[in-house]
Amino acid sequence: MGARKMAKKEIVVREEILGSNKKIAADIRARLEAAGVLVVNLLSSPGSGKTTLLERLVETLKPTHPLAVIEGDIETERDAERIRRKGVPAWQITTGGACHLEAKMVARIIPEIPAETQFLFIENVGNLVCPASYDLGENLRCVLLSAPEGDDKPKKYPAAFATADCLILTKSDLVPVLPFDPERAAQEALEINPRLRVFVTSALNGKGIAELVRYFIESRANLIQRQRHA
Amino acid sequence: MGARKMAKKEIVVREEILGSNKKIAADIRARLEAAGVLVVNLLSSPGSGKTTLLERLVETLKPTHPLAVIEGDIETERDAERIRRKGVPAWQITTGGACHLEAKMVARIIPEIPAETQFLFIENVGNLVCPASYDLGENLRCVLLSAPEGDDKPKKYPAAFATADCLILTKSDLVPVLPFDPERAAQEALEINPRLRVFVTSALNGKGIAELVRYFIESRANLIQRQRHA
Numbered sequence: 001m002g003a004r005k006m007a008k009k010e011i012v013v014r015e016e017i018l019g020s021n022k023k024i025a026a027d028i029r030a031r032l033e034a035a036g037v038l039v040v041n042l043l044s045s046p047g048s049g050k051t052t053l054l055e056r057l058v059e060t061l062k063p064t065h066p067l068a069v070i071e072g073d074i075e076t077e078r079d080a081e082r083i084r085r086k087g088v089p090a091w092q093i094t095t096g097g098a099c100h101l102e103a104k105m106v107a108r109i110i111p112e113i114p115a116e117t118q119f120l121f122i123e124n125v126g127n128l129v130c131p132a133s134y135d136l137g138e139n140l141r142c143v144l145l146s147a148p149e150g151d152d153k154p155k156k157y158p159a160a161f162a163t164a165d166c167l168i169l170t171k172s173d174l175v176p177v178l179p180f181d182p183e184r185a186a187q188e189a190l191e192i193n194p195r196l197r198v199f200v201t202s203a204l205n206g207k208g209i210a211e212l213v214r215y216f217i218e219s220r221a222n223l224i225q226r227q228r229h230a
Numbered sequence: 231m232g233a234r235k236m237a238k239k240e241i242v243v244r245e246e247i248l249g250s251n252k253k254i255a256a257d258i259r260a261r262l263e264a265a266g267v268l269v270v271n272l273l274s275s276p277g278s279g280k281t282t283l284l285e286r287l288v289e290t291l292k293p294t295h296p297l298a299v300i301e302g303d304i305e306t307e308r309d310a311e312r313i314r315r316k317g318v319p320a321w322q323i324t325t326g327g328a329c330h331l332e333a334k335m336v337a338r339i340i341p342e343i344p345a346e347t348q349f350l351f352i353e354n355v356g357n358l359v360c361p362a363s364y365d366l367g368e369n370l371r372c373v374l375l376s377a378p379e380g381d382d383k384p385k386k387y388p389a390a391f392a393t394a395d396c397l398i399l400t401k402s403d404l405v406p407v408l409p410f411d412p413e414r415a416a417q418e419a420l421e422i423n424p425r426l427r428v429f430v431t432s433a434l435n436g437k438g439i440a441e442l443v444r445y446f447i448e449s450r451a452n453l454i455q456r457q458r459h460a
Contacts, residue, residue, distance in 0.1 A: 013243050045275040046358050046387060047379025073386050074359065097389065099329065099359035126387070127359050128276050129304065129329035148378035148401065149277025156303050157276060157356070159327065171378065177407065 017102075021134055024103035028110060028137025032120065033227060037113070038220035039120045041136050043160050044144035046126030049170040051079045052203040053144065054121055058086045060213045067119040070109055072101040074125060089114060100124065100131040107137075118220060132159040140219055143189075146171040147178050151185035154192055161189045166197040168212065173202040247332075251364055254333035258340060258367025262350065263457060267343070268450035269350045271366050273390050274374035276356030279400040281309045282433040283374065284351055288316045290443045297349040300339055302331040304355060319344060330354065330361040337367075348450060362389040370449055373419075376401040377408050381415035384422055391419045396427040398442065403432040 032039055042050050054069060061067050069090040071079040080092035091109045093101060101124050113120060122138065124131040143164040145153055148171060154161045161167065167189050169182050186198045197215060201208030262269050272280050284299060291297050299320040301309040310322035321339045323331060331354050343350060352368065354361040373394040375383055378401060384391045391397065397419050399412050416428045427445060431438030 010243050010247065013240050017240065045277060045356070045379075046383055047275060047376070075388055076386050078382060078386065099357070125359070126275070126383075127329070127357060129355070129357050130360065146277070146378065148376065148404070149275075152308060153276055153356075156306050156308065158305055174378070174404075174407070177404070 018133065021103045024107050025135035025137040028103060028107055029139065031110065032137065033139070033223060035115070035117075036220075036224055036227070037117050037120050038140070038216060038223055039122065039136070039138040040216065041122045041124060041131075041138035041141045042144060043124050043128070043131050043141060043164065044126065044146075044170075045128045045149060048126070048144040048146040048149065049203055050123045050126070050144055051082055053168065053170060053201065054083060054123060055086060056203045056206070056209050057121065057213060057216075058083060058088050060209055061119060061216075062086065062088060065118045065217070066114065066116040067121065068113050068117045070106060070120065070122045072105075072123055072125045074098070079123060095125060098125070099127050099129075100134050101136055102134050103136050119216060128153070128157045128160050132163050139223060140165045140216070142166045142168050144168045144170050145185055145189075147174045147180040147182075150179075151181050151188065154185065154188040158192050161192045161196070164193065164196060166199065166215065168208075169198070169200045171202060171204075172200050172207055173204045248363065251333045254337050255365035255367040258333060258337055259369065261340065262367065263369070263453060265345070265347075266450075266454055266457070267347050267350050268370070268446060268453055269352065269366070269368040270446065271352045271354060271361075271368035271371045272374060273354050273358070273361050273371060273394065274356065274376070274400075275358045275379060278356070278374040278376040278379065279433055280353045280356070280374055281312055283398065283400060283431065284313060284353060285316060286433045286436070286439050287351065287443060287446075288313060288318050290439055291349060291446075292316065292318060295348045295447070296344065296346040297351065298343050298347045300336060300350065300352045302335075302353055302355045304328070309353060325355060328355070329357050329359075330364050331366055332364050333366050349446060358383070358387045358390050362393050369453060370395045370446070372396045372398050374398045374400050375415055375419075377404045377410040377412075380409075381411050381418065384415065384418035388422050391422045391426070394423065394426060396429065396445065398438075399428070399430045401432060401434075402430050402437055403434045 069083045077092045080090040083090035141164045299313045307322045310320040313320035371394045
């Protein structure tokens with residue numbers, strides 16, 4: 001929450017919530033790492049294309065890699081239904097007003113995830129601000145930025161980009177008809193966070209999906225390697 | 231925050247903040263109504279086109295109606311600079327992390343607004359969730375939804391639509407190349423809030439801008455009428 005002047009009581013309560021969230025997230029991460037599951041937390045504004053990207057990832061991964069999806073929204077089961085239609089287990093968390101997922105909401109679902117699962121994708125509530133403060137036990141945090149949103153967004157909403165491992169530029173098929181420069185967007189994000197892996201994608205024409213899937217598969221292989229040597 | 235389970239302490243602190251915000255907002259509204267200023271609060275996701283729409287509104291209104299703009303962002307002065315380039319007074323509030331504007335941030339700027347001002351537009355932080363809970367002293371709350379975000383968003387993010395007076399569908403020039411049905415988007419929003427006034431706009435080709443400006447001018451005339459009879 002940075003420089004906003006908050007009441008002292010508000011700060012204390014907020015720190016308690018984040019502290020408790022961090023503990024639950026660490027526990028989720030430990031349990032799923034031990035089970036060989038790579039957890040990916042997808043963050044973005046509403047309408048950046050998280051669910052459509054997930055549909056493409058599911059189609060590409062499903063034949064060879066068992067996966068599961070948790071969908072976060074304020075209301076409606078719509079997104080989980082879209083994923084289930086692809087034949088993949090999906091759980092919908094509706095926050096009933098809250099602007100982000102918290103680790104405790106995810107923790108309740110963990111016991112239901114099938115034993116063979118290799119990847120768990122968590123689609124956060126559409127919000128480029130608040131979800132950045134909440135660790136959900138993920139191994140990779142990916143922030144999406146769609147071409148129609150504009151290439152000036154990273155510096156205006158820096159926390160999501162600062163805390164992410166990868167930046168997925170989506171809807172790149174629209175670049176020809178929009179004043180959006182993927183280079184500029186990537187450059188701004190890299191100035192905030194130089195270790196970001198950047199992917200330019202289009203769920204419509206498939207651009208960048210194979211590279212992204214490869215990145216997730218490699219990240220899981222590294223995770224399992226680390227587990228073996230731990 | 232609806233059905234999310236919050237700690238009792240969190241609820242108390244939140245109610246205190248919202249209660250104090252409501253009082254400051256009521257004071258802003260009373261002062262600006264007495265001065266004949268119509269205040270419009272613009273809410274949407276990041277990248278829905280709030281600043282670009284404001285640039286068009288400024289160009290249309292400025293020759294005949296003095297106006298002023300307050301820009302809300304987490305970081306950067308970019309948006310206020312864009313408005314100032316149009317020759318209109320603009321103030322940038324950077325929240326330094328907070329995901330919404332609060333009335334107290336706006337209150338600090340009120341004394342600086344020129345006496346002749348007829349319209350004050352406040353562009354909120356790009357976030358379709360949290361700003362809906364904070365009255366800024368506005369007379370009209372307008373929620374923007376851009377064609378690329380998808381026509382399924384009202385029911386997924388209902389609070390912004392439930393508390394708004396008007397819905398501005400933006401980037402309508404992109405409708406031909408996108409799976410977006412303005413009718414469906416409007417219908418979903420109207421099911422949540424039947425009193426919404428709906429405008430279909432494009433800042434690029436000017437569609438709907440004149441109608442929107444007329445709505446603001448009429449709303450101000452009604453406000454002044456009410457003031458006279460009060």
